[in-house]
Amino acid sequence: MASAAQRRIKSISYAKYGYIFILPFFLVYFFFQLWPLINTFIVSFQGNGSNTGEWVGLENFQHLLKKVTLTAEDRANLRNSAKLTDDEYLALSNKALRAGIHQDFVTAFKNTLILWFGNFIPQLLLSLSLAVWFTDAKLKIPGKGFFKVVMYMPNIITAASVAVLFMSMCSESKYGAVNQLLHSLGIVKELDGPQRDTIKFLTGVWPARIVIMFIQTWMWFGNTMIMLMSGIMGINPSLFEAASIDGANSGQVFRKITLPLLSPIMVYTLVTSMMGGLQMFDIPFLYHQGGSPNKDVSTVAVFIYGHFHTGQMYQNYGYSGAASVLLFIVTLCLGFITFYLNRDVDAIAKKKQRKRIAKQAKAQSKQFGGLSI
């Protein structure tokens, strides 16, 4: 055992290596992540288009969040703009632009929430039930290893390719594999011609959303399942044994043992899925036919990307930055809420009780003139 003096000498002689070893990480982190984060905040207070760099305060946030409605009169004026003076026209087209940006942002935000809920809930139900069944010692399901490998596979495939693949399969013409399948099942009557009733998986609002939710679930349920499985296997098996000796049925075991003891990993899954859901980009961005991304499925990440990537000429860094900052705040809040809900209630209650007892004891000892009895 090293004495105190020895330990001090050791720390003096080797501490510098600690700094040297962690220095590259923090250098890279600072330049490529922390400074961009700060820069995002800076950019969110700056102008758009040709006057990037001009300080505009909270204007970008206002544009994103404040509702601007075009009246019927405005629309009519815009249509025959010859009657307007240049200034009037400029003001009116600005107003139209603002209304559009607000509308886009709100839709993107709504879509993000819808798409996230729509993929997270079925994904969690599916993977939790599969994880419970696969780890149940009483059930004998052959080929568990094979199922795990197959179910994780979609997660490894390039998301961009998956998006284009599903886009080709969900085509609304007679070439779409999904519509062909539905046709052979008798759900779709006509594949081609004027009376075709193929389902509009690409242009319809809800069909497109459902396809994206399906893709996300398809890609991620295997991953969640394996993580939950390893979480369940980490629970002490004697608890399950004791429960089955006491005559608990599988529902009771799940509610009273598996779920409470799994909660740390559930929270981890929830948080990572939430981060992933808020960042959902590849699939909503690429899942559309030609032209620009489908507005009905575009998420906040697509909005951010679209505004700093509208081309070299006119870059709306300001709107991107403001949307990023709002996304950041939402992420932080959601993270804190999950951790708050997941805090160990029993431990906190016990701590409080202990404090109260200590206080009482102190008060009592004061009553007795500070004498400890």
Place this chain on the structure above:
Amino acid sequence: MSKMKSVYGEPKDNYMFKIRLKSTILFIWCLILTIICLLPVYILIINATRLHTDIAGGLTIAPSKYLLRNFRHMRSDFGNVFKPLIGYRNSAIITVCATFLCVFFSALTAYGIQVYDFKLKEVSYTAILLIMMVPSQVTAAGFLNFMAKIGLTDTYWPLIIPAAAAPSIVFFMRSYMKSSFPLEIVEAARIDGSGEFRTFLTIAIPMMKPAIAVQAIFAFVANWNNYFTPSMILISGKTSQKTLPMMISTIQASDKTNDLGVVYFCIALSIVPIIVAYVLLSRYIIAGVALGGVKE
């Protein structure tokens, strides 16, 4: 006696039957899920071998014989936007460099924090844990703005160097070291006259091989599949610079998408290598994912 036997025998048979029934039902359910998981990939591979006009005729189970024809048409139709060999090369350059940096510097950082005692040890570790929570899309606008200012857009540097700071991997490596890297080894190496950096390279890295392998696989997959960052940084969109996912996305945006056989063929070119690699490495990958679940 016989009466008693029947009393005790019956419920047991009933119980076994129930278990067997449940197992069978679940097995069938898993088979259905397997089919759902494999069907899109199967349709992709089959349709990559078929003629455009045949695809309209519905799904078939057996592949057709037009694979080479689709390959030739890919060269003629998408020749200028989809060059798979260049795509593989570019993706490989970025992915290999980024994976190496990511794994090496994560191991280095984890080692530095775990082995040495210094004042900012706990502070820096907490900082890394906090960093883990920031989603990467949030910093994108500022990142691109900064890269454009220092003139690094349209180069591979912004895609490779940031990989050196991967907080979640540092976190993973440190928890691995905590459980399976005794610090006495570092002491012993010092006594034998090994320099600090050499100790890390020749002793710590070989001992951390399992953790490094798992994280390398995941970093590789994540970088290979990344579409957001490359398409953001490589603004000018030169085909010679594009990564494979970017090329796939150009097919989607192209107006020549009416030959679906060729489109499926191109997608298959991007997906099949990954699936082959996955089948070979699936054991390690599944084990690696499972490690994520025991992070507590």
